[in-house]
Amino acid sequence: LNPVELARQMTILEHGLYRRIRPFECLDKGWTLKDKELRSPNVLRMVRLFNRHSQWISTLILQQPDVKLRVQTIENIISCAEALRALNNFN
Numbered sequence: 001l002n003p004v005e006l007a008r009q010m011t012i013l014e015h016g017l018y019r020r021i022r023p024f025e026c027l028d029k030g031w032t033l034k035d036k037e038l039r040s041p042n043v044l045r046m047v048r049l050f051n052r053h054s055q056w057i058s059t060l061i062l063q064q065p066d067v068k069l070r071v072q073t074i075e076n077i078i079s080c081a082e083a084l085r086a087l088n089n090f091n
Contacts, residue, residue, distance in 0.1 A: 003079035003082075004079075007087055010080075010084065014091050020042040021043055022042065025040040025043045031047065046091070060073055061074060
């Protein structure tokens with residue numbers, strides 16, 4: 001995958017979720033309480049997406065059978081992270 005295009009697509013996806021978060025969802029750490037699904041559903045969606053992306057990246061790296069392929073994968077991930085930063089996507 002092209003790291004810049006991947007960064008663009010991730011940003012589009014995350015921006016859509018981010019825009020849905022309402023200020024009251026961030027009050028009193030609502031995403032940590034028993035009724036978190038009612039208090040902070042959009043915050044939880046963002047957290048879950050972040051976790052999925054983290055798991056996906058870890059899996060991509062660890063699936064590579066040798067060190068050289070892992071290095072290439074990590075380099076691509078770093079390129080994608082740089083593109084994300086340039087897009088002001090800090091998630």
